Amino acid sequence: xxxxxxxxxxxxxxxxxxxxxxxxxxxxxxxxxxxxxxxxxxxxxxxxxxxxxxxxxxxxxxxxxxxxxxxxxxxxxxxxxxxxxxxxxxxxxxxxxxxxxxxxxxxxxxxxxxxxxxxxxxxxxxxxxxxxxxxxxxxxxxxxxxxxxxxxxxxxxxxxxxxxxxxxxxxxxxxxxxxxxxxxxxxxxxxxxxxxxxxxxxxxxxxxxxxxxxxxxxxxxxxxxxxxxxxxxxxxxxxxxxxxxxxxxxxxxxxxxxxxxxxxxxxxxxxxxxxxxxxxxxxxxxxxxxxxxxxxxxxxxxxxxxxxxxxxxxxxxxxxxxxxx
Amino acid sequence: xxxxxxxxxxxxxxxxxxxxxxxxxxxxxxxxxxxxxxxxxxxxxxxxxxxxxxxxxxxxxxxxxxxxxxxxxxxxxxxxxxxxxxxxxxxxxxxxxxxxxxxxxxxxxxxxxxxxxxxxxxxxxxxxxxxxxxxxxxxxxxxxxxxxxxxxxxxxxxxxxxxxxxxxxxxxxxxxxxxxxxxxxxxxxxxxxxxxxxxxxxxxxxxxxxxxxxxxxxxxxxxxxxxxxxxxxxxxxxxxxxxxxxxxxxxxxxxxxxxxxxxxxxxxxxxxxxxxxxxxxxxxxxxxxxxxxxxxxxxxxxxxxxxxxxxxxxxxxxxxxxxxxxxxxxxx
Ligand SMILES: Nc1ncnc2c1ncn2[C@@H]1O[C@H](COP(=O)(O)OP(=O)(O)OP(=O)(O)O)[C@@H](O)[C@H]1O
Ligand SMILES: Nc1ncnc2c1ncn2[C@@H]1O[C@H](COP(=O)(O)OP(=O)(O)OP(=O)(O)O)[C@@H](O)[C@H]1O
Ligand code: SF4
Ligand code: SF4
Ligand SMILES: [Mg+2]
Ligand SMILES: [Mg+2]
Numbered sequence: 001x002x003x004x005x006x007x008x009x010x011x012x013x014x015x016x017x018x019x020x021x022x023x024x025x026x027x028x029x030x031x032x033x034x035x036x037x038x039x040x041x042x043x044x045x046x047x048x049x050x051x052x053x054x055x056x057x058x059x060x061x062x063x064x065x066x067x068x069x070x071x072x073x074x075x076x077x078x079x080x081x082x083x084x085x086x087x088x089x090x091x092x093x094x095x096x097x098x099x100x101x102x103x104x105x106x107x108x109x110x111x112x113x114x115x116x117x118x119x120x121x122x123x124x125x126x127x128x129x130x131x132x133x134x135x136x137x138x139x140x141x142x143x144x145x146x147x148x149x150x151x152x153x154x155x156x157x158x159x160x161x162x163x164x165x166x167x168x169x170x171x172x173x174x175x176x177x178x179x180x181x182x183x184x185x186x187x188x189x190x191x192x193x194x195x196x197x198x199x200x201x202x203x204x205x206x207x208x209x210x211x212x213x214x215x216x217x218x219x220x221x222x223x224x225x226x227x228x229x230x231x232x233x234x235x236x237x238x239x240x241x242x243x244x245x246x247x248x249x250x251x252x253x254x255x256x257x258x259x260x261x262x263x264x265x266x267x268x269x270x271x272x273x274x275x276x277x278x279x280x281x282x283x284x285x286x287x288x289x290x291x292x293x294x295x296x297x298x299x300x301x302x303x304x305x306x307x308x309x310x311x312x313x314x315x316x317x318x319x320x321x322x323x324x325x
Numbered sequence: 326x327x328x329x330x331x332x333x334x335x336x337x338x339x340x341x342x343x344x345x346x347x348x349x350x351x352x353x354x355x356x357x358x359x360x361x362x363x364x365x366x367x368x369x370x371x372x373x374x375x376x377x378x379x380x381x382x383x384x385x386x387x388x389x390x391x392x393x394x395x396x397x398x399x400x401x402x403x404x405x406x407x408x409x410x411x412x413x414x415x416x417x418x419x420x421x422x423x424x425x426x427x428x429x430x431x432x433x434x435x436x437x438x439x440x441x442x443x444x445x446x447x448x449x450x451x452x453x454x455x456x457x458x459x460x461x462x463x464x465x466x467x468x469x470x471x472x473x474x475x476x477x478x479x480x481x482x483x484x485x486x487x488x489x490x491x492x493x494x495x496x497x498x499x500x501x502x503x504x505x506x507x508x509x510x511x512x513x514x515x516x517x518x519x520x521x522x523x524x525x526x527x528x529x530x531x532x533x534x535x536x537x538x539x540x541x542x543x544x545x546x547x548x549x550x551x552x553x554x555x556x557x558x559x560x561x562x563x564x565x566x567x568x569x570x571x572x573x574x575x576x577x578x579x580x581x582x583x584x585x586x587x588x589x590x591x592x593x594x595x596x597x598x599x600x601x602x603x604x605x606x607x608x609x610x611x612x613x614x615x616x617x618x619x620x621x622x623x624x625x626x627x628x629x630x631x632x633x634x635x636x637x638x639x640x641x642x643x644x645x646x647x648x649x650x651x652x653x654x655x656x657x
Pocket of ligand 1: 015041
């Protein structure tokens with residue numbers, strides 16, 4: 001049984017200019033102790049799909065799904081109270097904007113201890129000790145004296161680390177880390193990622209890592225899911241994805257990496273992601289795809305089998321090699 | 326292209342006084358200390374280092390936004406002193422990281438592009454200005470109809486193209502690029518990097534390229550300055566720095582940079598401790614509190630930047646020459 005199982009998740013927003021589909025028929029599954037990376041263009045619905053799972057979207061969002069289970073329990077059937085017991089404790093999230101998710105009116109020590117008080121059965125002294133331990137784990141120097149500082153007294157990177165400390169405070173079974181290291185320098189980023197993957201190894205925590213950084217993906221993820229314009233377009237083990245991408249978008253993304261460059265000019269993907277008003281009729285990638293034909297432009301592709309990385313494409317790449325292998 | 330550098334910087338420093346009140350002495354932030362380098366036309370000098378190490382401060386000095394508190398530099402053969410600022414201003418332009426914040430939302434793209442000409446080229450007629458702005462729009466890969474649009478109608482990558490176009494309106498010799506692609510998607514990043522490469526080839530521009538992304542630096546740079554806590558700690562050609570880092574900090578930085586190649590065996594150097602504050606620079610080598618090689622001497626004495634072309638500020642430098650895991654592919 002997967003730790004998390006989501007099938008056919010869609011999220012529609014009501015906006016002043018009409019309905020907008022931010023997440024379109026996405027499947028997500030994560031096993032205990034697995035690291036799944038979600039990558040894709042800005043605005044492709046990575047954050048929104050996870051916020052939908054957490055129940056943190058505004059009322060303008062309409063969420064539909066065929067399955068939404070955590071440890072076999074249907075999250076949609078739970079009362080709000082029962083759901084809050086799981087979300088925040090067993091499922092924790094590191095949010096993309098650290099500043100907006102810390103309360104400016106309370107010290108960081110108070111905020112960490114409050115999370116412990118709500119979800120963990122700990123006395124005051126234990127909470128204090130655990131808070132210091134957590135700050136130390138995320139590499140905040142002199143943690144004891146930092147407990148009494150307010151978020152605005154620390155740098156963006158420090159706040160991001162406080163957020164990370166809060167997210168792991170209650171030993172979650174699933175941690176969703178949305179761009180957890182963007183405000184951090186590489187030396188500290190490496191330390192945080194070691195911490196998270198260490199927890200995943202030692203405690204069997206499942207980890208969903210949303211990131212733009214393909215280096216971070218390559219070094220930390222076991223499986224990668226690629227999103228484009230609200231859809232999941234590919235899902236493969238990390239090594240296979242980098243070696244044999246099946247979806248043309250994935251292939252183009254990898255080709256754009258400067259470290260893969262074979263000449264001074266890099267391969268690019270022409271055009272931009274479709275928006276609310278220019279959503280193509282067929283394949284959403286067809287206006288930018290080098291392989292698009294009339295069928296692509298008129299008929300939306302459905303995902304291929306797992307031997308082809310579930311690629312949402314009529315003409316998946318690297319298909320023959322895969323069959324031979 | 327001439328061999329005389331277009332920028333010659335000698336011991337550039339910028340210190341700020343902060344805090345201070347009736348009974349307190351102001352504290353000094355040593356944002357940048359004694360940076361020396363040369364930049365040639367048609368070449369790219371990259372500046373790398375951790376957040377707060379003084380990269381943007383250096384950018385502000387070179388673009389004549391702020392005056393150095395110590396040292397001096399020459400721009401296009403002339404001293405960049407305050408009295409020369411007005412006449413030198415057109416020689417150097419800057420592009421910032423944030424393609425959203427750096428364009429006036431109430432101005433149409435055409436007006437944004439023409440503005441520098443209005444201010445600095447009063448002799449030009451309105452028709453000449455418009456013609457030049459339209460040419461520039463085409464040069465950076467935008468369409469004629471974009472001329473009449475407002476910034477919010479553009480994607481992040483398009484806005485960064487507009488920012489580059491605006492910076493080029495006065496035909497500068499030097500373009501300072503402060504994290505120009507950090508806010509962009511990978512697919513847009515490659516478009517902007519290509520644009521910069523093409524413009525440099527076509528116009529012989531010199532780039533001072535600031536980035537924390539070492540894979541981007543490896544792709545774009547000719548030479549590299551590695552900064553730590555306001556000071557250059559290693560300088561050299563891209564090949565020298567990436568293939569044979571000599572300063573322990575450079576080595577740690579390269580080893581911590583994730584490489585987009587799954588399964589690659591890497592030896593990551595783990596640093597203890599934080600970047601110290603530039604208000605409280607440790608005596609001796611500023612890297613000593615985090616350095617695994619630090620000796621007594623390192624805490625007492627500050628190492629000077631030494632060497633012929635590949636220069637390092639360290640008493641016990643690494644051997645160099647041993648390719649790091651992030652070494653660039655041999656140039657073709
Ligand atoms: N509250 C909202 N109302 C309307 N649209 C929204 C809302 N929140 C997000 N969206 C839209 O949903 C789409 C998906 O957004 P999301 O934040 O999930 O993107 P993302 O993949 O996380 O991008 P990034 O990499 O930039 O973080 C975007 O087009 C966004 O503008
Ligand atoms: N006007 C100022 N007054 C006081 N301190 C300043 C000022 N400008 C910069 N500093 C300080 O100088 C140091 C260097 O800042 P700078 O912006 O140059 O760093 P950076 O290398 O560009 O960092 P980042 O990668 O985060 O952009 C920082 O500690 C910063 O807080
Ligand atoms: S379906 Fe067609 S347009 Fe879409 S990704 Fe595949 S080949 Fe390209
Ligand atoms: S001088 Fe000493 S402390 Fe500084 S980098 Fe070299 S070995 Fe390390
Ligand atoms: Mg997001
Ligand atoms: Mg900066």
